[in-house]
Amino acid sequence: MNSANNSHDPAAPLRWGILGAARINKAGIVEPARLAGHRLVAIAARDRVRAEAFAGSFGVEQVFDSYGAVIDAAEVDAIYNPLPNGTHGYWNMKAIAAGKHVLSEKPFAANAVEASEVAALARASGTIVMEAFHYYYHPVARRMRELLASGELGELRHVETIFAIPAPKPEDPRWSLSLAGGAAMDLGCYCLHAQRMLAEWGGGEPVLLDARAGLRAGLVEVDEWLEAELQFPSGASGRVKCDMAGTRRRATFKIVGSLGSAVACEFVEPHLDDRILVSSSEGDRTEHLGTRATYSYQLDVFIAAVRGYGDVPTNVDDAVANMRLIDQCYSAAGMRPRPRSEPVVEGLRGA
Numbered sequence: 001m002n003s004a005n006n007s008h009d010p011a012a013p014l015r016w017g018i019l020g021a022a023r024i025n026k027a028g029i030v031e032p033a034r035l036a037g038h039r040l041v042a043i044a045a046r047d048r049v050r051a052e053a054f055a056g057s058f059g060v061e062q063v064f065d066s067y068g069a070v071i072d073a074a075e076v077d078a079i080y081n082p083l084p085n086g087t088h089g090y091w092n093m094k095a096i097a098a099g100k101h102v103l104s105e106k107p108f109a110a111n112a113v114e115a116s117e118v119a120a121l122a123r124a125s126g127t128i129v130m131e132a133f134h135y136y137y138h139p140v141a142r143r144m145r146e147l148l149a150s151g152e153l154g155e156l157r158h159v160e161t162i163f164a165i166p167a168p169k170p171e172d173p174r175w176s177l178s179l180a181g182g183a184a185m186d187l188g189c190y191c192l193h194a195q196r197m198l199a200e201w202g203g204g205e206p207v208l209l210d211a212r213a214g215l216r217a218g219l220v221e222v223d224e225w226l227e228a229e230l231q232f233p234s235g236a237s238g239r240v241k242c243d244m245a246g247t248r249r250r251a252t253f254k255i256v257g258s259l260g261s262a263v264a265c266e267f268v269e270p271h272l273d274d275r276i277l278v279s280s281s282e283g284d285r286t287e288h289l290g291t292r293a294t295y296s297y298q299l300d301v302f303i304a305a306v307r308g309y310g311d312v313p314t315n316v317d318d319a320v321a322n323m324r325l326i327d328q329c330y331s332a333a334g335m336r337p338r339p340r341s342e343p344v345v346e347g348l349r350g351a
Contacts, residue, residue, distance in 0.1 A: 017042040017076035032299040084173040086180035086341030089114040110180040111337040115323040119316035137297035139289040140270035154259030161191035164246030180338035187242035202232025211332035
């Protein structure tokens, strides 16, 4: 096992290895790491030319021939995993077994069974493993929870989370069943997670009542959209809508209480639109919570945990619980939970 030598030195930058040259890399790790003074020391992709181009554009210090080589590199402290959903679990476990901290794009496994395997390995290793629900760490998401905690909205009555995007290109891995694609995996994971984060005010975690989905034309068991009805132990209701072929981007989070309501206009990437619309006995108002990127807030929390002076709310236990609810949605909608993809060759690429 390789040790992460810089992990506990607060004066040293964390040294990152990146798996794949995915589009999310720039926002998800490159920009926040650069702003925080950390190093991007290694990258590999299925196509070495792509990896070299990425490294040249964003200042990654070394290009390796395989993901495994990045994980095993002694100079790497932490791994950023943005690969297709079906391969998250496989490479997360490889990184954990090598003693590396892991920031994994969500969902961090293909299904709840695999998520439990990743979680068990992470608990035994003592490494920090974070599922990258970056939205949770932004002041917008925190303020939505505060509005319930303060009592201004009264008792929780209903929650609605909606996330829609225009359709990705046909060759996009999000349309691949073998790579654990589908709307619930790519978008619904956020919607379900935001509902679950209100468990404290709903008497516990919400449970699934029903789910329905529409399949992508020409594909088998790949959901283009999914809707789900939830209920909290308190009796409060929840509704989730996700659509991977929408007419426009939409990511709204609405909380209705006995005394008022609040709507986050863009809860997934609130740095694009930081408004919360509040209506209560105190009147109607618009709150602005700031445009610092969600990914920078997320990295702050990850680094604090690695340094030993903070906790990770979106940890492996949380990841397993969210994955379990995703699987339940698929089953209720008449589909199987997504399959895992254990790569035949190490070069299985990211998006």
